Amino acid sequence: MSGAQITVLDQRAMGWLLIGLGLTILPHLLHLPLWAGLLIAALGLWRWLAARRNWPLPDTKLKLILTLGLIVVIFVHYGTLVGRESGTALLVIMMGLKLMELRQRRDVLVLMFLAYFILVTHFLYSQTIPLAIYVFTVAWLLLGLHMYLASRELRPLRHNLRGAAELMLLGLPLMLALFVLFPRIEGPIWGLPKDAYAGMTGLSDSMSPGAISQLSQSDAVAFRVEFDGAAPPPEKRYWRGPVFWTTDGRTWTPGPQLNRAGWRMPALESRGAAVSYTVTLEPHNRAWLFALDLPASASEQGRITRDYQLVAPKPVRQRLKYHMLSYTDYNTGALSEIERRLGLLLPRERNPRTVALGQELRREAASDEEVVRRALALFRQQPFTYSLTPPLLGSDDPSDAFLFDTRTGFCEHFAASFTLMMRAAGIPARVVTGYQGGELNPVDDYYIVRQRDAHAWSEVWLAGRGWVRIDPTAAVAPERIERSIDTSAVSAGAVRFNVPQSDLLARAWRRMQLNLDAVNNRWNQWVLGYGPERQAEFLRNLGLDIKDWRQLGGVFVVVMGGLLAGIATWVLLPRQHHRDPVVKTYRRFCRKLARRGLKKADHETAGDFARRVKRQRPELAAQVDRITALYGHLRYAGTGSDTQLRLLKQSVVEFSP
Structure with missing residues (x-):
């Protein structure tokens, strides 16, 4: 060859x-x-x-x-x-x-x-x-x-496609057995090159005006959540991500590491039952995970930091599933000295009007709680606008430009300026980013959190309550907390929010999208996410309690050996040519004669059968000779053509004994 x-x-x-x-x-x-x-x-x-x-x-x-x-x-x-x-x-x-x-x-x-x-x-x-x-x-x-x-004998391509389909069907049981039974290990067998993770979207490790608004124009799925019981209401579905402590007046960053040796996480006082749920996180090439605010216990895949971030030991570069417990009503307790210093840190000689406004609120208020209420009232009463495409803040003092000039922005504008005001008023504050909300998929009863649900809010420390979440965006656009952004309106500048569809066609289209997402979720869970735990669960459902990889290897060898033996038997044992179109057509000819009392004997050749038919029914001689000759040429000469096969089929169809 x-x-x-x-x-x-x-x-x-x-x-x-x-x-x-x-x-x-x-x-x-x-x-x-x-x-x-x-x-x-x-x-x-x-x-x-x-x-x-x-x-x-x-x-x-x-x-x-x-x-x-x-x-x-x-x-x-x-x-x-x-x-x-x-x-x-x-x-x-x-x-x-x-x-x-x-x-x-x-x-x-x-x-x-x-x-x-x-x-x-x-x-x-x-x-x-x-x-x-x-x-x-x-x-x-x-x-x-x-x-x-x-092939050296060029047959029509459709015959080869039929043969390829038969080969793939024969290999299908082996493929399924390999997928289901081959011992699984945690993580990939080999590492992919760094550029294999290019294009993954997600929150950033810093926050500047416009960063989250760009992310929120994406319909891509960030993660899916399945609650073990009833889901919290939308106003409590805040999914905690990176926490930012320091700023140069424009960009916010995490600041120094708070989890040095000797630091211990303070006791979290809960004010209600814990919420139990499972997160299936899409890869985003960052180390942080997302948990309902606030996480009560770390998952096996991550740890909780001093500021209640859930982080993984390495960047998430493949789909990750983890179970969590969280409290939506809580008290974080006392404030450490380093948290107080970081929470009051202001950039030097930046955003002076914002600082002055915070100091003014401090002078007019009798308590920290009143300072917070007055600041939120300012956002409600002044003509602030929530927009995905706010004007550029070209000033070196972006919070000043936002609060006193443009008054148009997205969640990061509100969170950053509010946090600076609180610090100027002497209240420890920090910026938290993550996601808010999520869309219920009623097909499989889970929530879809998309990139467009990315959000930023503030946390202030109040005596007797600990760190308290304050979302200044809700003061300007409360509908943002109830509904996600309608990405179809982003290009127009103003923000619209998704509302229940009243049009029958729109509802049908949305229902189809949710069904497709449910199918994708099952594909992710059972095919792409078929790891050691899922494999053990599936085998237990089949009645196989596998303790370790040795037992699994034994089952694998037995099943694969049986399948290979069955396939070999199927291939090697002689079988009737029931799929040969020539034989199939000739048998139809024989069945027509059998219905007239002329049944072909098993030992009889096609020629002998034709001679016997002609003796008993001379009027059929021409048709019988023609069909028998075509059959013999196609079946045994090996030089037949598609034209002759069509002629044989037509002759048998027209044959009427």
Whole structure:
């Protein structure tokens, strides 16, 4: 096979090959640079014309120059040849260059195996259900094409596609057994390159005006939450994330680490029952996790910091599921000295009008609680506007510009300015970012928290109450707490909020979206999230109480051995050719005669049966001879055509004994 000149790559075969390769790389065109997509298209067109017009293939020198040149171009474009982006681009372009040397059958086989490998790389970008269906469909087409091109007897492609489907169906039990029973370990077997996590969205480790408003224009899912009981009301569904202590007057950052050796988390006094829930967090390439405000106990995947952040030991780069307990009514207790210093820290000579306003509130109020009430009343009574596209704050004093000039902003504007006012009034305060709200999916009874639900609020420390959440945004736009942002109105500038749909078509469309999200959630839980715990749970439901990986390995060997034996028996034992269209058509002919009392004996050949029929029914001689001759030619000569098969089928249909 390796040394023979290719005979199957005529114009038609080349066309099918190019279609198969095109479908293989099609999703990658969304990630590749424009020049790479145009180059692949040009190489495919050239190879098609070369097959059609019998053009000579390039010599070795030209191919070497092109290969080295394109490797250099990829290195210059990506800065490396190692990684998801550059590696994928290199594979795809090398596949295009391989088209220039399709001289022997082994070149076709190498190209096909390269296509299989490239097909798998799509899962480096996404593992969604539509992509999985696409990959399996293209894999079936490639396998049929592989059989079509590798066969020395060129049969119609549809026959090879049927054979490819049979092979994949035979392999399906093995695939399912491998997925269900193969011992699982925590985390990936190998590490992906850093650029594999590019494009993950989420909150930032700092906050500046406009950061969260940009995030809140995204409908992407941040995480999903399933409550063990009744869910808290919307005004208590604050999902705590990064906490910011220090600011230069514009940007807020976490500040110094509060969890040095010797620090102990203060006792959290609860004022109600704990809320139990499970979070399925989408990867965001950051170390923090999200918990309902305030977390009562850390999960196995994270720890709680001194300021009640839930953080993981490393960045979350794969979907993570964890169970949590939280209190929505609480008292955090006493304030440490370092928290007091950080909570009162003001940037030097920045935002003087904001500082002056906070000091004025302090002078006019009799207590810290009254200072907070007066500040919130200011936001309610003054003409402040909640907007995703506020004016730029070009001043070095952005809080001053927001409070006294533009008075238009998003949640980070309100939270930052309120926190500065509280500090100026002598009240320890900090900024907390995370998410607020969430949409109920009634299909599977869980909540979807999207990036558009990103939010920022303040916390102030009040004597006898501890850290208290204050959301100044709610004073200006209380509907933000009840409903999420309507992203369809973002481009218009003003913010609208999602309301229950009254239109029948809109309700049907929303219902379909929720059903699709429920399907995706189950896919995430049972396929992408099928780890050790889920595997053990599934096997227990099947009655298999597996204690360790050795027992699981034994079950795996037994099941795989049984499946392989069954498949081998199916393949090797002689079977009737009930799927052969020629045999199937001839049997129909025999059944018609059997209904007239002329049944074919098992020992009788087609010719003997035809002679017996003609003796008993001479008027059928011409039709019987014609059908028997076509059957013998197609069944035994091995040179039959599709035209002869159609003629046999038509003759049997018209046969009426």
